[in-house]
Amino acid sequence: MSELNCYHCGDEVIGKGYFIEEKAFCCNGCKTVYQLLKDNNLGAFYSLEANAGVKPSESSIHKFAFLEVQSIRDKFIDFEDDQTVRTTLFLPQIHCSSCIYLLENLTKIETNILSCQVNFTKREATIIFKKEEFTLSQLAVLLDKIGYAPNFGNRSETEKKFDKTYLYKLGVAGFAFGSIMLWSFPEYLGLGTDNPEFRNFTSYLSFAISIPVVLYSANDYFISAYKALRFKSLNLDVPITIGIIALYLQSSYSIFAGNGPGYMDSFAGFIFFLLIGKWFQNKTYKTLSFERDYTSYFPVAVTRVVEQTEEITEIENLKINDHILVRNEEVIPCDSILLSDSAKIDYSFVTGESIPINKFKGDFIYAGGKLIGQRIELKVEKESNRSHLTQLWNDVKTDKKNATSFLYQDKLSAYFLAIILVIALCSGIAWAFVDPTRITQIIVSILIVACPCALALSAPFTFGNVMRLLGRKGLYLKNTRVIERINDITDIVFDKTGTLTKGSSHHVEYIGDQLQKKQLEALYALTNSSTHPLSRSIVHFLRSQNIFSNEEILQFEEISGKGISGQIDLMNIKIGSPAFCGQNAIDTNETSSFITINDSVKGRFVFTSELRDGISELMTSLHKYTLHVLSGDKDKDKSILEEIFPNNSQLLFEQTPKAKHEYIEKLKNNGKHVLMVGDGLNDAGALGIADVGIAVSEDVFRFTPSSDAIIEANKLSQLANLLSISNFSKTVLKICLLFSVSYNVVGLSFAISGNLTPLVAAILMPISSITVVLLSTLLVRFKK
Amino acid sequence: MGIIYLMLIVSLVIALIFLVSFFWATKNGQFDDDYTPSVRILFEDELNQKSNKQTDGSSEV
Numbered sequence: 001m002s003e004l005n006c007y008h009c010g011d012e013v014i015g016k017g018y019f020i021e022e023k024a025f026c027c028n029g030c031k032t033v034y035q036l037l038k039d040n041n042l043g044a045f046y047s048l049e050a051n052a053g054v055k056p057s058e059s060s061i062h063k064f065a066f067l068e069v070q071s072i073r074d075k076f077i078d079f080e081d082d083q084t085v086r087t088t089l090f091l092p093q094i095h096c097s098s099c100i101y102l103l104e105n106l107t108k109i110e111t112n113i114l115s116c117q118v119n120f121t122k123r124e125a126t127i128i129f130k131k132e133e134f135t136l137s138q139l140a141v142l143l144d145k146i147g148y149a150p151n152f153g154n155r156s157e158t159e160k161k162f163d164k165t166y167l168y169k170l171g172v173a174g175f176a177f178g179s180i181m182l183w184s185f186p187e188y189l190g191l192g193t194d195n196p197e198f199r200n201f202t203s204y205l206s207f208a209i210s211i212p213v214v215l216y217s218a219n220d221y222f223i224s225a226y227k228a229l230r231f232k233s234l235n236l237d238v239p240i241t242i243g244i245i246a247l248y249l250q251s252s253y254s255i256f257a258g259n260g261p262g263y264m265d266s267f268a269g270f271i272f273f274l275l276i277g278k279w280f281q282n283k284t285y286k287t288l289s290f291e292r293d294y295t296s297y298f299p300v301a302v303t304r305v306v307e308q309t310e311e312i313t314e315i316e317n318l319k320i321n322d323h324i325l326v327r328n329e330e331v332i333p334c335d336s337i338l339l340s341d342s343a344k345i346d347y348s349f350v351t352g353e354s355i356p357i358n359k360f361k362g363d364f365i366y367a368g369g370k371l372i373g374q375r376i377e378l379k380v381e382k383e384s385n386r387s388h389l390t391q392l393w394n395d396v397k398t399d400k401k402n403a404t405s406f407l408y409q410d411k412l413s414a415y416f417l418a419i420i421l422v423i424a425l426c427s428g429i430a431w432a433f434v435d436p437t438r439i440t441q442i443i444v445s446i447l448i449v450a451c452p453c454a455l456a457l458s459a460p461f462t463f464g465n466v467m468r469l470l471g472r473k474g475l476y477l478k479n480t481r482v483i484e485r486i487n488d489i490t491d492i493v494f495d496k497t498g499t500l501t502k503g504s505s506h507h508v509e510y511i512g513d514q515l516q517k518k519q520l521e522a523l524y525a526l527t528n529s530s531t532h533p534l535s536r537s538i539v540h541f542l543r544s545q546n547i548f549s550n551e552e553i554l555q556f557e558e559i560s561g562k563g564i565s566g567q568i569d570l571m572n573i574k575i576g577s578p579a580f581c582g583q584n585a586i587d588t589n590e591t592s593s594f595i596t597i598n599d600s601v602k603g604r605f606v607f608t609s610e611l612r613d614g615i616s617e618l619m620t621s622l623h624k625y626t627l628h629v630l631s632g633d634k635d636k637d638k639s640i641l642e643e644i645f646p647n648n649s650q651l652l653f654e655q656t657p658k659a660k661h662e663y664i665e666k667l668k669n670n671g672k673h674v675l676m677v678g679d680g681l682n683d684a685g686a687l688g689i690a691d692v693g694i695a696v697s698e699d700v701f702r703f704t705p706s707s708d709a710i711i712e713a714n715k716l717s718q719l720a721n722l723l724s725i726s727n728f729s730k731t732v733l734k735i736c737l738l739f740s741v742s743y744n745v746v747g748l749s750f751a752i753s754g755n756l757t758p759l760v761a762a763i764l765m766p767i768s769s770i771t772v773v774l775l776s777t778l779l780v781r782f783k784k
Numbered sequence: 785m786g787i788i789y790l791m792l793i794v795s796l797v798i799a800l801i802f803l804v805s806f807f808w809a810t811k812n813g814q815f816d817d818d819y820t821p822s823v824r825i826l827f828e829d830e831l832n833q834k835s836n837k838q839t840d841g842s843s844e845v
Binding site for chain 1: 785788789792795796799802803806807810811815816817818819823824826827
């Protein structure tokens with residue numbers, strides 16, 4: 001029996017699987033989607049991209065019941081008339097061309113849907129459906145059923161507008177740039193003075209067109225520079241703004257003094273190129289941002305119990321002493337008191353502690369936790385709203401880290417500004433002896449030509465390209481600041497379980513009484529029916545011992561978190577936790593499954609984790625860093641780790657999350673810059689405090705609040721390469737810096753000698769910007 | 785010489801027309817998504833081919 005992959009979602013098929021003709025599916029959900037697509041002649045979905053499907057989650061009708069509430073529903077409706085309703089839904093699962101195909105053919109699956117248009121970049125679908133026959137909640141259920149659960153978190157409002165203003169600004173600047181340059185041609189050719197009347201006309205026209213550029217297109221720079229100065233700090237926008245203002249005032253003066261159009265063309269060009277840089281940066285963020293899933297966990301509405309009847313209401317409408325119901329996997333919407341007997345709450349998003357906390361009747365429960373297990377009833381103690389929840393989840397530590405780290409460029413701009421001012425002053429003094437009437441003109445042209453436009457473009461393009469490249473290779477960064485911090489890293493700390501070792505596949509050992517072949521076969525049949533990772537490992541283990549079986553199981557039962565049981569060949573078999581098999585745990589540090597046959601304990605399977613592929617090569621290639629391992633387990637794997645880690649590495653065992661946190665703090669206090677690689681949930685605290693926290697994730701769509709980056713688990717062995725790509729960005733930046741400085745030197749020499757004519761400015765300025773953009777793009781391309 | 789003023793005005797008007805049409809296009813979402821349309825255009829043909837072929841419609845398993 002070879003390994004099969006699900007025809008729909010590509011996951012490994014565990015156990016018997018589900019079959020239609022020759023095609024295997026991992027779960028009933030995938031099979032249903034396939035059936036649905038096939039029946040509606042949408043089989044092309046699978047020919048576009050192999051295994052493109054998304055495994056649908058266990059859908060419940062309750063999940064979207066809140067959409068029946070009129071006030072909530074209306075929030076998501078763009079437009080409606082007597083017959084049709086139009087809505088735009090955010091579907092985070094959209095990831096390939098097959099998704100577009102499937103969603104745009106929704107009309108075939110559900111005839112009440114009139115049209116569906118996908119926006120891949122935003123992961124949105126605009127859907128029009130019949131008002132009478134279909135409802136928004138039915139639509140949500142349908143989408144959820146085929147694996148594209150809509151996210152009803154509130155976002156995008158500001159995002160949408162933000163993006164478009166950039167384009168408008170860019171349009172205005174481009175329009176002015178082109179027009180003014182056209183009229184300035186006589187000036188470039190030295191014909192400006194031939195026809196003073198015409199020259200004046202074009203000058204005033206240029207001035208008129210430049211007004212929207214300075215007031216509208218460039219205003220972000222003025223605002224940013226003003227903010228920086230008000231907080232007594234410098235950013236790159238300060239010298240840029242000085243350059244822009246000098247350029248504009250000089251040109252306006254020249255126009256009104258009748259001396260020609262000045263540098264209005266360069267002014268509009270400057271703004272145009274700067275805005276292109278910003279637009280590019282914005283675009284990169286939009287495609288890579290992994291915080292998009294942030295709000296999908298927040299409840300939009302809750303179930304309130306009023307006089308024995310359940311009703312759905314918005315969180316904002318909850319009053320103190322209201323009774324609410326919270327179901328499995330739902331977030332606790334407000335601080336409240338538990339009315340049910342007991343509950344397990346997972347606060348990992350708020351505190352980083354992954355082990356669910358047990359609460360009992362009458363206990364106070366803080367908002368933000370996620371309920372695990374049976375539904376509970378709560379009494380509201382404090383009113384709440386969505387922004388309160390967002391605040392809770394915004395990790396304070398991460399924010400602080402961002403605030404204290406200066407952008408590489410901002411540090412640079414302070415020096416830059418100082419040097420420029422000194423040069424301007426010196427040349428001013430020098431010109432006082434040569435020709436005092438030209439002092440102002442010289443100083444202004446120095447400020448103009450020194451405007452670090454190229455420098456401002458180099459960072460967004462370099463970092464943007466590096467982020468894209470890393471994203472393609474499986475490392476997703478939160479923002480560009482992470483790249484800068486990666487460059488300073490001296491120490492790398494690894495977590496063991498789930499990071500160095502595989503999360504899902506295990507090495508299995510059997511301890512206990514000798515089992516007969518028939519019993520082993522029964523165990524195989526039983527575990528093969530379960531999708532639990534441990535069952536899967538047992539199946540692999542038995543398979544390696546040449547045990548197979550297709551025995552019929554009677555009364556198969558799987559109790560989540562406990563174990564599985566069933567009857568095979570008159571044997572009652574149970575496999576699972578000690579408690580499930582009526583045993584006391586022998587060693588709490590050990591992961592094991594107990595086996596009972598006909599109520600007598602036979603033995604147990606002990607699981608030890610396997611190292612990920614390529615880990616030992618990775619450690620050799622990371623030789624320039626000091627390596628540390630912090631493991632929560634006992635030191636049973638010490639000898640294996642000592643073998644692959646360099647001699648000077650620190651290997652520490654039995655570390656609690658708190659100890660890990662303190663260890664990293666200690667390293668940081670010793671002046672080290674720490675990169676922590678760990679499991680997003682268990683090590684959230686340590687990831688948060690490290691200079692760079694990389695969460696290892698099997699599923700990159702999963703949200704990890706305290707990390708700075710997410711790495712695909714199977715790409716971990718590439719970490720050294722990824723870090724070197726990130727470090728390479730520093731080299732690229734330096735090269736760009738070198739180029740922009742040399743352009744500035746050339747420009748300054750023109751300016752100091754009093755030769756900065758509009759033509760020279762018009763040539764130097766775009767060339768420097770374009771070179772830097774090309775250079776940063778090409779160098780990063782070349783690197784891969 | 786008068787003609788150059790006319791041409792200048794004409795060039796400005798043409799540029800303005802393009803600016804306005806750019807605004808209009810932006811507002812209508814032409815630049816919202818630069819990926820989906822490139823994929824979508826390939827679908828129609830594929831769909832027709834497939835729907836001709838797939839007539840078997842397998843039964844529930």
